[in-house]
Each structure stands twice: as C-alpha cells, then as structure tokens.
Amino acid sequence: MADERMLTWSVEESGGFESSWVVTGPGTLTARGRAVGVRPEPYWIEYVLETGRDCATRRLRVTAEDASGTRRLDLRCEGGRWTADGRPLPELDGAVDCDLGRSPLTNTMPVLRHRLHREPGEFDFLMAFVPVPGLNVRASRQRYTHLGRTDGGGRVRYASGDFRSDLEFDQDGLVLVYPGIARRLP
Template identity: 60%
Template structure:
C-alpha cells in the first residue's frame, strides 16, 4: 500500500522550516524536501532521499546554499553495505543502514518504520551516516530508538535525549527542542 504525505515542520533549533513530499510504498520511502534555516547561519537546503527495501537508505542527494557558497552531497549506500560520499569510499560508515540529515525530523522515520517502534515495544541501536548542516559533512553517529508507547519513541545519541511524538505512519509530529509539525 502506498501513502503520500506533504509535511511542513517549524524547526525551532535552526530558526527555520522544512517541507517534505514523502511517498511510502510498502517498505520503501522516497522524499524530496526543502529546508531553510538561520542558525548557525542563513542557509537553504534541497534534498532527495531514496530508500531500498526495509527503509534502508539507498541515496541522499543534497545541495546547501549559504552566503559562503554552495555545498553538494551525494551520499550512497551500496547493496553490499558500503557507503560513498561524493563518490569516495567512506568505510567509517560501513554497518550503517540509515542517513540522518541534521536538524531534519524526516530522517528519524526510517529506523522507526523498519522496526515498527511507533506501534510495538523494543529498543534498537543504530550507526547512522549523520549529515551536518549547513556544510553537509558526513560523520558516523550512534543513536538509540526506544518505544515508549503508542506513537511515542525516545531518540538518544550520546547524552542527548528527546521523546518524539509520531503519527501512525511513523512521521514526526513533535520533536521537543527541534521541530513541530505545522
């Protein structure tokens, strides 16, 4: 079954907004979006995200514009699990299944959907290909997602914790301190 969503979040942490057009088809997700932020500096980001089966990242393409110039990212996860960043091998990301676009509530969706954490008990640890904004630098990042109740999941990375409210499709409704769906 395929569902389409057009979602806009007010992103408090960046002083901006994100709008994403999302297509969930079975266990795949495709999205394209635009982000505008003012912190740490004014920026615009356009992105396209494509996942393989089980919501595993296949590719994230992004362009970021700031007063200092333009940054481009082509982040790919190959079927054998190896990652490339702008065509260059990124072995530090091997083992990761997901990308995480910084300050974007959209990319919290894939690990939640893969394990249905918005609906059923569980806790999962992940290695993520985390994308810093606005410079689009990619780094490995450890994260944990824990089911808290119906459509509630705790996100944790290092000492940071946030209890997310999700809709039935696993999309973020509220991410305290980061974003709130409009």
C-alpha cells in the same frame, strides 16, 4: 500501495521550516524536500532521499547554500558500503540509515523498519550523519526506544551521546513533534 503527502515542520532549532513531498509504500520511503533556517547562520537546503527494502537508505542527495557558498553531497549506500561523492566511507560500514541534521524526516526510517511507533523495542544504530549546512558526513551512534502508544501513533526516545529527546510519531511513523527541534504543522 503508495501514500504521497506534503509535510511541513516548523524547525525551532534552526529558526526555519522544512517541507517535503513524502511517498511511503510497503517498506519504502522517498522524499523531496527543502529547508531554510537562520541558525547557526542563514542557509537553505534541497534534498532527495531514496530508500530500498525496509526503508534502508540507498541515496541522499543534498544541496546546501549559505554565505560561504554552495555545497553538494551525493551520499550512497550500495551493498552495505557507503560513499560520499564517490569517495568510500569505511567508517560507516554497518550503517543502514542516514540522518540529515536539523531534519525530523530522517528519524522515520529506523522507526518504520522496527515499528517502534507501535511496538515495544530498543535498537542501537550506526548512522551516516549529515550536518547542515556543512554536509561533512560522519558516523553517529544512536538509540531508538519505544515508549508507548498514543491515540494517533506512538512515542519513541531518541538518544545520541548525552542528547535525549522523546519524539511523537503519527500512525504512519512520521514525526509529529521532536521537542526543541521541530513540530509538524497541520
């Protein structure tokens, strides 16, 4: 049974907001969203995210606009092979998820897949990182660690390089608070 809802975050990192229609079902997540920000420069983005089994990324389509113009990205993962606008990205072989910069939504997929908002565990991932507003895809090593349950969900540590943050998730595995980055509005 699918659950559809509109989520909105205040995105402190960009001085803006992100809103997304999110549909979750058994092992799947799809989303259509928009975000605006003023840091590092004014921009807006629109995206559509589609996952397959175990919330693994199948496709992320993004349009970004800033003072330098409009860019589009069609990022796909088919059979473990990633492409950006049809161009192969062999450096992402083995990656399962995308990570859209300045977006708390894409931290959800690995957490849901491994139930890290509810159960102990620590996992390392290779991600297809998409910086915003540039949209130049690159590989990113990330670690997610279950820290504990909360009344409404759980806490999970996100780490990449020297950066670490303890995120709060709701009972459905969707980000509530990403300290210094974003906070979901009620």
